[in-house]
Amino acid sequence: MPDQIKSIKLYHYPLSRSVRTKWMLHEVLGEDFEVERVPLLQGGQFSEAFLDKNPNHGVPVLDVTYPDSTTQSLFESGAQLIWLADSYSEKGLAPALDDVRGRADYLQMMHFGGSWMDMMLWQIRLNEDLLPKKVRSPALAQFNRDKLKNEVEPQLERRLGEHDHICGDHFSAADCMIGHNVGWARAYGLCLAPVFDAYRSRLAKREAFKLAYADADSFGT
Numbered sequence: 001m002p003d004q005i006k007s008i009k010l011y012h013y014p015l016s017r018s019v020r021t022k023w024m025l026h027e028v029l030g031e032d033f034e035v036e037r038v039p040l041l042q043g044g045q046f047s048e049a050f051l052d053k054n055p056n057h058g059v060p061v062l063d064v065t066y067p068d069s070t071t072q073s074l075f076e077s078g079a080q081l082i083w084l085a086d087s088y089s090e091k092g093l094a095p096a097l098d099d100v101r102g103r104a105d106y107l108q109m110m111h112f113g114g115s116w117m118d119m120m121l122w123q124i125r126l127n128e129d130l131l132p133k134k135v136r137s138p139a140l141a142q143f144n145r146d147k148l149k150n151e152v153e154p155q156l157e158r159r160l161g162e163h164d165h166i167c168g169d170h171f172s173a174a175d176c177m178i179g180h181n182v183g184w185a186r187a188y189g190l191c192l193a194p195v196f197d198a199y200r201s202r203l204a205k206r207e208a209f210k211l212a213y214a215d216a217d218s219f220g221t
């Protein structure tokens, strides 16, 4: 733990976007952080205490406590991944600040995963599973399925065909974002080409990945 950080706590729900951050935390801290499960299906994200941390009522929330005992709550998974990689730079999970070209590619993939690809996955999930049936739009779900398949998949396939990881041969925090998204897409019958099988198998060999997904069986409870 760098001197400027006293402790870290993750608010988490299995298989959700908070796996991105849990995975990254295991990469940089092993098991030296606290995890609290937020009971999303029982509405725990709407408690007053949780809304104080994240008015958008979602996980992951990362509570960072500083040596002066103040706590800062971070509530965007992409920001959490970037912040963790930079705060634990000795782990080598992000290109160094003076690697201008590498940094540009890494940040681009991180945001592509956290906003553009995430937006398509979210629209599919909302319109196929989450919204009340009468307000779901099968057409919007299909539009986003087509967009992900025809526009996103070829970009990822090209990258993963050329290198083992999303930003080259080395694993980086951007793999916690894109790797998680690929797993999410596969649950919806997308990203099924062999190059994605190989990518997920490669990632699944990592100890931190295994720890992050260890509670996957309790999704839905």
Ligand SMILES: N[C@@H](CCC(=O)N[C@@H](CS)C(=O)NCC(=O)O)C(=O)O
Residues within 6 Å of the ligand: 016, 017, 018, 040, 045, 056, 057, 058, 059, 060, 075, 076, 077, 078, 114
């Ligand atoms: N942009 C946010 C999205 C967070 C988010 O929507 N989390 C979902 C789980 S995947 C959630 O907790 N939803 C509960 C709710 O919206 O009430 C991030 O990437 O961290």
